[in-house]
Amino acid sequence: MSDPLSAHFEDIEVGQVIPLGACAVDGEALEVFAERFAPGWDVAYGAPDALVYALWSRLAAEKAAGWAQTKMLAIDGLRFMRNPPPGELLRGRMTVMGKDPVGDDKGIVIAQHDLLDEAGRLVFSCLTRAVLKRR
Numbered sequence: 116m117s118d119p120l121s122a123h124f125e126d127i128e129v130g131q132v133i134p135l136g137a138c139a140v141d142g143e144a145l146e147v148f149a150e151r152f153a154p155g156w157d158v159a160y161g162a163p164d165a166l167v168y169a170l171w172s173r174l175a176a177e178k179a180a181g182w183a184q185t186k187m188l189a190i191d192g193l194r195f196m197r198n199p200p201p202g203e204l205l206r207g208r209m210t211v212m213g214k215d216p217v218g219d220d221k222g223i224v225i226a227q228h229d230l231l232d233e234a235g236r237l238v239f240s241c242l243t244r245a246v247l248k249r250r
Contacts, residue, residue: 122182122183123183123248123249123250124214124221124222124247124248124249125250127211127214127224127247129212129213129214130210130211131210131211132208132209132210132211133178133208133209133210133211134178134206134207134208135174135175135177135178135206135207135208135209135228136177136178136207137174137204137205137207138170138173138174138204138205139202139203139204139205140161140162140166140170140199140201140203141201142158142201145158145161145162146158148162148163148165148166149163149166152165152166153165153166158201160198161197161198161199161200161203162198162199162200162201162203163198164195167195167198167199167238167239168193168239170205170230171207171228171230171239174205174230175207175228175243178207178209182247183247183248184245184246184247184248185221185247185248186245186246187243187244187245188223188244188245188246189242189243189244190241190242190243191241191242192240192241192242193239193240193241194240194241195238196236196238196239197232197236197237199232199238203232204232204233205230205231205232205238206230206231207229207230207231208228208229208231209226209227209228209229209243210226210227210228211224211225211226212225212226212227212242213225216249219249221246221247221248221249222246222247222249223244223245223246224244224245224247225242225243225244226243226244226245227240227242227243228240228241228242228243
């Protein structure tokens with residue numbers, strides 16, 4: 116499968132690891148974000164948790180744009196492990212943990228999403244449940 120996120124429910128396998136892409140923590144964006152949404156946050160500590168979530172959310176949404184996903188049911192189990200500094204390159208990945216068919220036309224995919232820093236350390240992690248169309 117050349118692009119697993121353009122696949123339907125049947126094409127996605129449990130255990131499959133799908134790269135979500137990469138993005139850097141932009142220093143200017145960090146300062147604006149902290150000023151507007153995290154007053155009192157010292158940017159010397161790196162990106163606040165809410166910005167880390169926003170970066171993951173953007174990567175996941177961009178990758179899933181062509182997916183046969185009809186709805187994201189849940190995002191939970193959020194873990195914020197580090198606050199990456201400006202300029203840090205973050206890479207996203209999604210690991211398919213399980214899947215359940217629901218009727219004839221859809222199924223639920225359970226996945227773990229991770230953001231890793233340049234050294235491969237975990238920055239952020241969450242679990243998702245999404246509804247995908249079946250063929």
